[in-house]
Amino acid sequence: MFSYYLKLGLLSIRRNPLMSALMIAAIAVGIGACMSILTVNYAMSGNPIPQKSEQLFYVQLDSWDPNSPNDDGSFDPPDQMTYTDATALMKADKAYRQIASFKGSLVLEPQGDDERPFSVLSRNTWADFFPMFDLQFLHGSGWDDAADYNIERVVVLSKETNERVFGGENSVGRSVRLVGMDFQVVGVLDEFHPAPKFYDVTNGAFNDPEDLYIPFNVGIEYEMPRAGNTNCWKSIDGDGFEAFLRSECAFIQFWAELIDETEKQEYMDFLNAYAEQQKLLGRFPRPLNNRLNNVMEWMEEEEVVDEDARVMLGLSLLFLLVCLLNTIGLLLAKFLGKSQDISLRRALGASRATLFVQHLIESGLIGLGGGILGLGLAWLGLRGIEVLFGEYVENLVGMDWVMVLTAIGLAILSALLAGLYPTWRACNITPAEQLKIQ
Amino acid sequence: MLSMQNISKVYRAGLIETHALREFSLEVNEGEFVSVTGPSGSGKTTFLNIAGMLEQFTSGRYELDGRDVSSLSDTQASAVRNEKIGFIFQSFNLIPDLNLFDNVDVPLRYRGFRAAERKRRIEKVLETVGLASRMKHLPSQLSGGQQQRVAIARALAGEPRFLLADEPTGNLDSHMALSVMELIAEINQGGTTIIMVTHDPALAEMANRNVHILDGHVSNGDADTPFSQVAAA
16 A cells, blocks of 8 residues: 555645645755754764774873863863873873874975975874774875884875875885975875864864874974964973973873773773872872763763754754744645545545555655755755855765765654644544535 | 434534434335435435445434444444445546546555456446546546546445445436436446435436435335335325
8 A cells, every 4th residue: 555655645746736845845944954954963973983982082181280270161181181291101001002192284395396395284193093093094004113112204194195295106115205304104094084083172173184194202303393282381491392391281182092991990090190199299289180081972071062053953953843834734734625535535445544644655755855855955055054164164064874864864754743733634524524515 | 234223413513503314214225226305405415424424423323234333433434334335426526636547446445455356346347337448548538427437437346235326417417317327227236235315306216215305304204115106195
């Protein structure tokens, strides 16, 4: 009977093309608005590394001023770590894997005479950055631990940078010139666009990943230009880069990979012991308040999905509701207009339940039409958001299959809900009254 | 086959009550062809709607094939309507955007027959009413008489034991009306019980028995009077 109901639904839609078009348009507008905002929220709140987000932990050490809250007014530990602490934790090597990293801004000088230098963003990190975050390589691999400790000038390029500098060829073994020094290419990454950019949300949760990756110690050794946030609660004692590194300025993100709850507890104990030790040295003046948050906890903590986006989502759902109320009115008019057809079918043996299903399927078909048109409107809406907000939302305005199916599903569900009351009313028509007047 | 005992039907609109049927009793036996006559507003159509279970009655007892239909659920009543009763309406009530085949198919769909069985039945009844060659035509491409034939075919497709006709020739000219009545008489001769509401005494004469309704109840004695006796009276 399902195919029969589909046929009847299509016939009915064709019978009243204007009214059907109005209903489809009402649902489409609601779905378009809702899905545009939902897509952005979905991208914001997605798990960027689902296969191991439970075992990757962002480390916060509370080295901050006991008398001053953070920038956000809280007494939470700072989002980033000082050089002193990051290097101490790296040296202790207590986690299965751990990495410290910070963002840099460099100038890359291409080898061709005609090519002009251009700015690139770099990430200064450790060898374990690549296996820890499951990065895939097109060519070569990451550097090894020896390169970290021997301060070797090696570099891993993003796919885009490799295409720009080497035309997409395998550039492993070749060199690139950064701030006047040659770096040997050891690897070229495959596509890598995590959204949110979980490993460094303090410098823009939805920014593009960096253009290249170099060893942490190289960045320090050669005092390579840094980019991103640096927060200090004490004035720097002395001048120069060395003094900065010894200061209480936090600019480093630190991640630890801990396989199970026991490892997590042991690592927390280690962090607390480290903090106690630092207290003896006159640092860490606040009570112990060190934190380990896994990826999704950290995204929540950092409010990656901001309040405005949630409010917009609520408003768009309300707008969808308004569109559905319009659809209910139109469906009511349409179905009550079919009272003679319904009465005839009742006379010929259709039960109320059968007619209820038939008309719900018709509502579902209208929803399907609204969903397909709504997808087009959502796409336009997302392009509008992209135009309005520019690069900041570039990684948030793409619809994947999940969102496409969600749009269609939401449209059909909405239409079915909108169709419930009109269908119920239509199925409760007394057939005799309608057949009498024909 | 059909037994109504003291059926009453009261329509209420606020404080106003309208008695469409009062203590209405009637027995119709299998294979009978009963005409129902009476002035406008006498309750003919109400009787027909109750007989076809399209309308609830206020009080009394109605048995169809020995089964009390007042206690049936909507689904059960719909199944009984689908299997046992065929309807023929004055204005044909064909679905305008379905072709003849699909119009006749409607009650068979609700019966749950397989496609091959439905096709066999539809072809057979359209053959019976002389429209087998026009299966793919839309109702609007047919004359009034032909449309009523399709409606009859639709009523017959489920092989009901009981045919209810409400002014089946009311919208037809005399020539077409005669042709349709001959078809209905043929169907009755095939064993189908028929109750036909009509204003036309000439058509009523074609039935075996006439029931005259006046003010919501049977006015011609015990309602078992053969038509010839009623006419004489």
